[in-house]
Amino acid sequence: MELARRIRQIPPSATLALNAKANQLKAQGVDIVNFGVGEPDFETPDNIREAGIKAIREGHTRYTPVGGTPELKEAIIRRFQEDYGLAYKPGEILVSCGGKHGLYNLFQVLFEAGDEVIIPAPFWVSYPPMVMLADATPVVVPTRQENGFKLTALELRQSLTPKTKALVLNSPSNPTGMVYTRKELEALGEVVLEKGLYVVSDDIYDKILFDGEKFVNIAMLSPELKARTFILNGVSKTYAMTGWRIGYLAGPQEGIAAATNLQSQSTSNPTSISQKAAAEALSGPQEAVAAMVKEFAWRRDDILRRSLEIPGVTCPKPGGAFYLFPNFSAYYDRLKPGAGQSPSQALADYLLTEARLAAVPGNEFGEDNCLRFSYATSRERIATGLTRIKEALEKLGK
Template identity: 45%
Template sequence: MKGLSVVAEAVRASTTMAIDAMYKKMRADGLDVIGFGAGEPDFNTPEHIKSAAIQAIQDNRTRYTPAAGIQELREAICERLLADCGVSYQPGQVVVSSGAKHNLYAALQTLVNPGDEVILPSPYWVSYFELIKMVGGIPVVIKTTQEQGFKMSAEQLRAAVTEKTKVLILNNPSNPTGMMYDEFALASVADVCIAHDLYVIADEIYYSLVYDNRKFVSFVSLGEKVKERTILINGVSKTYAMTGWRIGYALAPDHIAKVMANYLSHATSAPSSISQWAAVEALRGPQEDIEEMRQAFEVRRNYIYQEMNRIPSVSCICPEAAFYVMMSLDELLGKTLHGTLIRDADDFAKVFLEIGRVAVVPCSGFGVPNYVRWSYATSLENIQEGLSRLKDFLS
């Protein structure tokens, strides 16, 4: 039999999903395990959003929609972005898709030719690396360190640019680091992109989950020269606790949005009409639930940051946004824990799950094999119990 596609076979399974699957299996087997793997809010979708979806079904809004999404949703996206980030787009520049992940794939398909280099600061969200390969691009990783707050400098970006560089993927705030670029840092990155004629895919899906009264600055708010080379990615999954509804969106200059919409019209036709109506309500309806969820995340962030740093042999820096914290394993590498030599995060995550009964995500797939990621999108009680298990596990 002939082989499968070389590109498809080179794609690695998502480590986040793998740990989550192991954790779910252990739970199904009746074991007392706590999960910190999931990249989704533990809150339910707010009632008024669910009601809007039910209403859409009752009203028979259940047919194909335009490929780039219903007009009402594209308008609602523009209104929300203007209100939250002060940036103005027209509905024709919006492309709605089945989740931000799908928009990222479409954005890369739209920009990248085989052999083009795509710059990716590490630690990076695992899917970027694989998505770049899936479109025939070459990922070029820029390593950032804990000392620099896991934020790439403009000098690092400049040094990584070659004749083949086409795109920079900028995830701000970041999964997995939870860190956020300020306006000055963003502007210096933008200058390099303009000087070297790079496109930017700016994934800002965590922009509303920001702590300590920090001000989020959208990359596209830096001016027209930035906007004309940027595909902005966003979605309702994280902000509105709507991961299963599968609605994400991209905002881009007209000619790029048009190509993306053409592409998606053949790939999916459009995302679910019902989810689109729910997303209209999410973006236009009351926003109080969102603030309540954000505050709950901030309380958890404070707790996990403080308590984790009280436990000997592990440490973390304070996340500024999103709902992840990266725990450094530097002091544990090369040591033996419960009979297992800890060479990297994979070893640690496995034995911590098996013996400690806690699921965390090894950051090997994120470009940093000496860290594990804890998602604090879970109750404070779970966080307390998880850290208490970590303490017992290490002592």
């Protein structure tokens, strides 16, 4: 079939291939430890589920305004104001069918052929394909593990060209869990203003933050930076609502209006029922979030300690999200990668068969020295998984 060039250039997801393999083994009765999943292992809190049920009972089952209900937009605006001191008007908010959809809409209206978009690596897997789907060019900028995998102002400066249009930031990060400090963002912000870039700030993990850290994004630093920043957030991770598909953008009115226009010609409004549930999530009690973060913090300590006990493994301490990104390159000379396989893919494959453990190879995120472990799984599975990894790596020998 003669498919459009736009989709032909998008590589198929190796994450999905790994998942398919893991599921195949599971179906054969193999006990797989799954560190591959990118969603909380908790149930959506009861008050939120009840709000969804009530929405159906009360007949909130019709089209809503394209960009989201006034009720949900107000709840979002209140959170931005109360949590971060950021003031937005309803026309500066767009609610979409998940955070991913919000980003897709934004990239489509912001970027076009000839534009370059800076994506610091390691990055969330969907950024480069989404930039390419907007006919623009992803410029992947490697960061250093010694620097906690954070982009410095110098690295940003060195990657600029006259075509650079925007910088994508993601803190806390998927896949590393690293968190930018105010000072680091201030340094990046200077370059952003000097060069007139836009910033896409993916804050989807903002509430999953450990060690009493305070969240800060680049828009909070000055009105000038806020005027150049689009914030992406949503309820998927914070409220364990991945299946409800509600995400939102906040940013300059002109960009939001364009993205709303695109949404009006594609999906129309996000699900009416989910919007009711999301309004409850953002406005209702927040205790369930605190409990979830406390559990993630315990697991972060545990999985980090167990990983660092493996000889040769290094890893920065994540400050948020629910991922660990340990460096296994010390073992790469003992692997036998298959045709076209990178070392991290070869290691992920080896662990799947030898340790019965699924982890995502780092090359998916633009950093081949590492694997991504999601610790959105039970304490018991984390302990079992790390024991299995240790034993499998010992088998590789010296």
